[in-house]
Structures are given as C-alpha cells and as structure tokens.
C-alpha cells in the first residue's frame with residue numbers, strides 16, 4: 011500500500027540482473043532456517059515478528075536486504091531456483107539499493123505467463139509497524155501458493171515476483187516491468203497483486219481503474235483496465251466450498267470492483283496487462299477521504315470514536331485513527347491476533363486456496 015502515487019515522477023534506477031542460488035551452498039537447508047514444511051503462518055512470523063523474525067523491512071535498508079536473503083533461502087528450500095534483480099532508486103538526492111526476487115513454475119503453455127506479485131518492504135516502523143499485514147501476509151501467502159503448486163501440472167507458467175521498495179514509490183515493480191524482455195512482456199496474460207491480503211474486515215479482489223488511467227510515468231498509451239483476471243480470481247473463489255468468497259466492493263470512491271494506483275499492479279496495467287488485486291479492507295466505511303478502502307476496520311478500538319449509524323467517524327474534525335491498520339502500530343502479529351483472533355490466518359488461507367484454484371485451471375478461468 012503506497013499512498014503517494016501520482017505525486018512524484020518515478021526515477022527508474024539502474025537495474026542489473028544476477029542469478030542467485032541462495033544464501034548457502036550447504037544442502038542442509040536448516041542451516042539458514044529455511045525448510046519446506048513451513049505454513050503461511052510460519053512465513054509470516056519469520057518476516058514480521060520483531061524478535062522471532064525480521065520485523066520491519068524498510069525499503070533501502072539492511073532489514074530489507076535481510077528479507078531478500080530470507081526469500082532466496084525459502085524459495086530454494088521449496089525446490090525452485092530464485093533470481094534477484096538489484097536496482098537503485100533516488101529519494102531527495104540520496105541513492106538507495108533495493109531488489110526484486112523472482113522465480114518461475116513452468117506450465118504446459120510456455121507462451122502464457124501469469125505474474126503473481128507481492129511487495130516485501132514495509133513502512134510505518136516509526137509508528138511501531140512491523141509490516142505484518144502490509145505486506146507480510148501477501149508475501150507469506152504467495153510463498154504458500156508456491157509450495158502448494160510445486161508438484162502440480164499447471165496450464166500457464168507462473169512467474170512469482172517479490173518486489174522491493176514499493177512503499178517509497180513502486181520502484182520494484184516499475185523496475186521489474188521496465189527490464190522485462192519484450193518477448194516476455196508479450197506472454198504475460200495477467201498479473202495478480204497480493205498487497206495486504208489479511209487484516210481488514212473483508213477480503214476483496216479488484217481490477218484496475220477503468221475511468222481514470224494511472225499516471226504511468228506520463229505514458230498511458232498501453233494502459234489496460236480489463237476485469238478478466240479479477241473475474242477469474244472471483245470465480246475461482248466461488249468454485250471453492252464455504253461461504254468466504256472474495257468480495258467485489260460497491261461503487262463509492264471508485265467504480266465498483268476497481269481500485270486506485272496505490273500498489274504494484276500499476277506497473278503492469280500501464281503495460282497493457284489486466285490485473286487482479288487481492289486486498290483485505292472495508293469499502294463500506296466512510297473514511298477520511300470517503301469510501302476509498304483506506305479505512306480497514308469498523309472495530310472501535312481502531313477509531314477515536316466510531317459511529318455505527320454513518321459507518322464513519324463520530325467527528326471528522328477530531329478523528330485521528332480512521333480504522334486504519336496498515337502503516338500503524340497495529341500492524342503487528344500480536345496486535346492483530348489480539349484484536350481479531352484467527353482472522354489473519356483464515357484470510358491468508360482463503361487467498362491461497364482461491365489462487366491455487368485459479369492458477370490450476372487458468373485456461374478455464376481466463377477467456
């Protein structure tokens with residue numbers, strides 16, 4: 011969740027590509043803590059727990075590099091071959107280093123690629139956030155998807171990408187797309203973005219804004235806002251048993267089911283690729299700027315004063331908390347578990363199950 015897109019010109023950094031085979035040459039993967047039996051809950055602890063795991067993973071810092079090394083080790087442990095794509099970006103004349111981590115699961119149609127992406131950096135450390143929901147949940151759930159499809163025969167090739175430096179300006183996803191070979195770009199039939207797939211009151215799937223194309227660094231000529239991937243993911247969630255399907259949010263701050271340019275899906279939409287964006291929040295709430303999905307919960311402890319009648323603040327002028335979880339001191343595993351016992355785990359599981367169903371039968375779910 012990045013909140014300042016369109017306010018600043020993005021500066022694509024120098025990208026270099028290097029193949030990395032993991033942190034250790036030792037075959038005993040337990041040496042680096044990685045093992046193939048972990049669950050999404052375990053991955054989340056490794057990433058976001060302040061003492062048992064890495065904790066905050068701020069872009070351009072040593073903690074983000076720790077998370078990169080962690081991802082390389084876990085991906086290798088799951089039986090895949092990860093690559094790292096280092097890049098630089100600039101903020102206020104200072105150069106920072108970051109990196110994307112990616113790997114592929116080959117499908118029977120090599121000419122059709124689905125990208126599954128999640129950013130692994132965090133923000134709000136100064137407020138106490140360790141990036142549990144934003145976006146520890148997205149990264150943990152995507153690792154779990156990779157684990158579950160490892161031995162499946164899939165119709166389309168999956169490209170898993172963990173983006174660095176999302177919170178400071180979507181640098182990782184823009185660098186990734188801008189450095190893709192043209193022939194690869196032409197094979198990508200869709201992108202699924204996992205950003206905060208647990209924590210908020212409801213789990214939604216969105217498509218890109220069809221009314222106001224994103225800024226696209228000034229070049230909107232290839233912009234795509236199709237809803238095919240969103241529909242595919244939605245249908246996949248319905249095909250599963252249970253009544254916890256993805257929701258399509260009602261119109262309000264955006265057209266129904268569509269979302270703003272605040273995350274890594276933007277770089278793909280700007281290259282003509284239809285996207286689906288899985289996000290836990292609450293679009294019924296009248297937040298600080300209206301029904302824009304930026305208020306994630308009606309739980310009163312996340313408000314100075316919540317008014318049930320208007321589904322918003324008792325007094326807009328004095329409200330400071332606005333039902334927000336991401337980027338706050340509540341975005342920690344312990345705080346989430348105390349406010350919403352079991353929610354984070356069950357929402358990650360729903361996202362994982364629907365995504366595994368979608369990619370297993372992508373030729374059925376996509377037109």
Ligand SMILES: [Zn+2]
Nearest residue numbers: 011144145205
């Ligand atoms: Zn995020």
